[in-house]
Amino acid sequence: MSTMKLEIDAQTGVPLTDQLVNQIESQIRARRVLAGAKLPSIRQLAADQRISRFPVIEAYDRLASLGLIQPKHGSGFYVAGHVDEANRSHGGCDPRLAEEESSQILQQFNYPGETLKLSSGFIPESWRDVEGITQAIRHASRVDVSSVIDYAMPYGDATLRHQVQMRMQLLGIDTDLKNVMTTSGASQALDLVVRYMLKAGDTVFVEDPGYYNLFGLLKLQGVKLVGVPRLANGPDVDAAEALLKLHQPKLFFINTVFQNPTATNVAPQVAFRLLQLAQQYGFSIVEDDIYADFQAVPTQRLASLDQLDRVIYIGGLSKTLSSSLRIGYLAANADLVKNLVDVKVLTSLGGTRFSEAVAANLLERGTYRKYLERMRRRVRDALSGAVQQLEACGWDVFDEPSGGNFVWAKVPGIDDSTVLVDEALKFDVTLAPGNYYRPNGEACAWVRINTAHTGDRRAMRFFEAMGERAGG
Incomplete structure (x- = not known):
């Protein structure tokens, strides 16, 4: 029993x-x-x-x-x-690992009732430019009928790729169209890289804490994960160098700006050192820059220093524009992009031509740029209020973020955030425990908080109650 x-x-x-x-x-x-x-x-x-x-x-x-x-x-x-031991894939992956990782993602969607999903990765619908999107949809339906019924081009919509190319130039990343491909969200870009560049038994470096969807994808392919501590200025380069003497990673996956979940940025000196290590030890870096559009004033990118030699650059519009349109993109050296396009065609025939046409219209007409200005103001205001609120309630904030919509926080005296998860339920609040964001599920005191929801009375009551518990 x-x-x-x-x-x-x-x-x-x-x-x-x-x-x-x-x-x-x-x-x-x-x-x-x-x-x-x-x-x-x-x-x-x-x-x-x-x-x-x-x-x-x-x-x-x-x-x-x-x-x-x-x-x-x-x-x-x-x-x-759960799946029996006998049903393990002969590719090296235990399906139970995939099930465990995917359940962590699904919890963002599947919590019953109307609980406040305080760890969710989404900005509210009311913050999105729904009217702008619907206008672009009507425009694409009217003037580009082929986008409604035909397959997408393997590399992606040329207009959209050109818009992506110009956005990357603003970050100091110079590319030709042959270096850029579109994907079905940044998740497909990561999947294509993993499928093409890794095999079961390979080793990669990931950030600790980091992006749990990536962890699940790598485990699904039987890849060994080695966690590198994430500090306030980026991955711990001293720890990375020590680990490189013990392991030979093929790739190092790094979230550059407003990292998920710590909301920190990679400092220029750290970026330089990481590229030096990549050259010295012969690995490539996958720069996941999915939160780039939350940032008003660009900071240093690894790809801008490296110009796509050892860096594979990934971005997308799902976190800002629309999660439903599923627009992502990847930039790398031309030969690698060509090979990744081949894998994309084999696994999905291509992207969604209609979604790409809608996104291209929004970027080309300036609608997306105007929306970003409004969205960034809302994110900035919510972030400032959230940090003040948490600190006033006695919580610790990992490092005060300069932007983005996450705060990585903990309650002093509570070493395992599963305690916070259980306590949050009493206030009709659901949280993801911090161990979700660690490569091998190690215990963690921290939790990711979506700042868009911290003004909700349920969140406020929860913060106060946990702060009183720590102070009492």
Whole structure:
């Protein structure tokens, strides 16, 4: 019989069913309740929590619909099992690793009820230029009918690639069109690089903490991850150099600006040293610059120093313009881009021509530029307020961000952020624990907070309660 620790509070205003679902789901996903464990009966759980059976019945039904628990007739409810050891891929990847990583991503979308998703990676819909997008959609439908029905060009829409090329020039990255390809979001760009340049058993360096979707993608391919600590000015170059004496990575994945999750930037001296190490030890750098458009005044990019010799540069519009249009891009030396285009065609035939036409229209007509000016002001205001609020409540901020929509924060005295995850549920708030952002899931005191949501009363009550706990 599973011994779940649940804390249900009828005074919070959060429906009892939602509280049960959120807390049980969190414990299952965090593996604090193991696969195959038997859950308390409906009667027992209701009695333990001193509530009626109806919210328990509804909660179990919802958890079963999510595939997290399984009812067994005449026996009770059990935590759903996972892929057997025998079903491992002969490519070197344990499917259970892929399942665990993907579940972390899906939690941004799948939390039941109307909980405040305080760790989400999205800016609110109200901040987006929905009207500008719909106008561009109507324009593309009217003047470019082929974009509605035909396949995309393998390299991507030429107008969009030219716009990307000009945006990269503003960052000091000089390219020709042959160096640029479009992708279905930055995620596909990363996937293409991993597919083409790595094989099972290869070693790569990643940032610790870093982007958990990337970690899952690499593990899916059987690639070995070595974490390099991320400091306020970028990857710890001394630690990286020490690790290079022990490992031979093929690639080093780096988030340059407003890094996910710490919101820090790579300093110029760190960028120079990283490129020196890449030359000395023979690895390439994948520069993930997905948050570039949040930055009003550009800082140093690795690709601007290297001019696409050992650097593969990745960006996109999903974080700012539209997550649905799925517009990403990649820049690298021409031969590598050609080979990556071949992989793109083999795996997806191409991009989405209509989405590319819409994005090209928005960039070409200046609509996107005007939207960015408005969006950056909102992000800046939210960020400033969030940092002040957290510090006033007694939280520690990793390094005060200069931009972006994340803050990496912790509560003094709490060494494992899963405690914060459990406490947040009492306030109708969902958080991703800090171990999600570490290459091998190590315990972590920190959590990522989306600053767009810190003004919500639920977040404010949660911050205050945790600060009082630390101070008390």
